[in-house]
Amino acid sequence: MNIRREFLIGVLVVVSIVLLYFGLSYLKGVNLLQKQQKFYGVYDNAAGLQASNPVILNGYKIGIVKAVHLHENGSGKIVVEVLLRDANLLIPRDTKLEIYDADLFGGKAIQLMLGTSADLAENKDTLQTGISLGLAESVKQEIEPLKQKTTQLFASVDTLMTNIRKVLSSEQTEDLGEIFSSLKNTLRNLERTSGELNGTLANNRGKISNIFDNVESISNNLKDNNDELSNAIRNASLITDSIAKLNLAGTLIQVNKALNGVNEITQSINQGDGTLSKLIQSDSLHTQVVNASHSLDLLLNDMRTNPKRYLSFSVIGRKESSTEFSKSELEQIRIEIDNYLKNK
Numbered sequence: 001m002n003i004r005r006e007f008l009i010g011v012l013v014v015v016s017i018v019l020l021y022f023g024l025s026y027l028k029g030v031n032l033l034q035k036q037q038k039f040y041g042v043y044d045n046a047a048g049l050q051a052s053n054p055v056i057l058n059g060y061k062i063g064i065v066k067a068v069h070l071h072e073n074g075s076g077k078i079v080v081e082v083l084l085r086d087a088n089l090l091i092p093r094d095t096k097l098e099i100y101d102a103d104l105f106g107g108k109a110i111q112l113m114l115g116t117s118a119d120l121a122e123n124k125d126t127l128q129t130g131i132s133l134g135l136a137e138s139v140k141q142e143i144e145p146l147k148q149k150t151t152q153l154f155a156s157v158d159t160l161m162t163n164i165r166k167v168l169s170s171e172q173t174e175d176l177g178e179i180f181s182s183l184k185n186t187l188r189n190l191e192r193t194s195g196e197l198n199g200t201l202a203n204n205r206g207k208i209s210n211i212f213d214n215v216e217s218i219s220n221n222l223k224d225n226n227d228e229l230s231n232a233i234r235n236a237s238l239i240t241d242s243i244a245k246l247n248l249a250g251t252l253i254q255v256n257k258a259l260n261g262v263n264e265i266t267q268s269i270n271q272g273d274g275t276l277s278k279l280i281q282s283d284s285l286h287t288q289v290v291n292a293s294h295s296l297d298l299l300l301n302d303m304r305t306n307p308k309r310y311l312s313f314s315v316i317g318r319k320e321s322s323t324e325f326s327k328s329e330l331e332q333i334r335i336e337i338d339n340y341l342k343n344k
């Protein structure tokens with residue numbers, strides 16, 4: 001009886017230990033009665049990852065971190081053992097175990113990022129690893145450049161204030177009061193001028209309106225006569241093109257040659273060369289012509305009074321008994337004499 005009681009006590013203790021182990025494992029998220037998969041990951045930094053932290057796939061918890069310990073080779077790297085509850089889950093060989101922040105309080109978890117490789121990882125294989133920046137790290141990285149810029153800004157502001165203090169403390173700033181007073185007067189004058197300008201515009205509003213009306217009328221006239229203006233401009237363009245096509249250079253050269261010839265003729269006349277020069281510079285020809293005309297008048301008068309002395313024939317039906325020539329007969333004789341002299 002005593003042996004059986006001790007046996008029962010031993011069996012009860014063993015069962016209790018087994019139940020306790022199963023219970024603790026279950027509380028840790030490990031179901032020993034379910035077939036599971038185990039994988040390993042090697043990290044340079046565990047980033048605060050601990051055992052029992054969840055393993056997440058697409059927002060769903062599929063396993064836990066079973067253990068976290070140093071690598072056996074003494075390199076200081078961290079080995080993480082991961083248990084996946086679903087033994088049927090296909091894990092590609094390039095799947096990645098990435099540590100990330102599970103909450104705002106710094107709790108860590110592993111995110112299972114399935115790869116695209118056609119080769120599948122086997123149980124207890126070592127997968128690729130990575131660490132994503134947590135919220136605190138992200139904020140820190142965002143704030144760090146801002147902190148540096150703020151530091152530079154405060155340094156610049158400090159330098160500016162120092163320079164302003166030096167300027168205000170110098171002797172050259174004693175006239176600042178007068179400068180500001182002058183500036184105030186300038187602004188007051190500007191305000192007065194603006195008021196006067198507004199009054200002028202208000203008093204001459206009608207005239208200004210008429211000016212704009214006239215401008216609008218002119219623009220309308222230009223618009224209405226746009227075709228005529230275009231024709232005028234086109235005609236002017238044709239005239240200028242025609243002038244441009246003329247050989248003005250050749251014409252001017254010919255005119256210049258003609259003027260040179262006229263100058264040479266004028267110079268020859270002035271120098272007394274040739275018949276024309278003698279006619280212009282000497283009055284002997286005029287005197288001879290006057291004398292000849294006078295002699296011709298005397299001859300005609302003598303012929304009129306004594307016609308038989310010079311002519312013994314009848315002139316164009318003249319009667320024999322007539323002793324004098326008529327005026328018409330004398331005029332005809334004059335014409336005959338002029339023709340004879342020209343032919344001579």
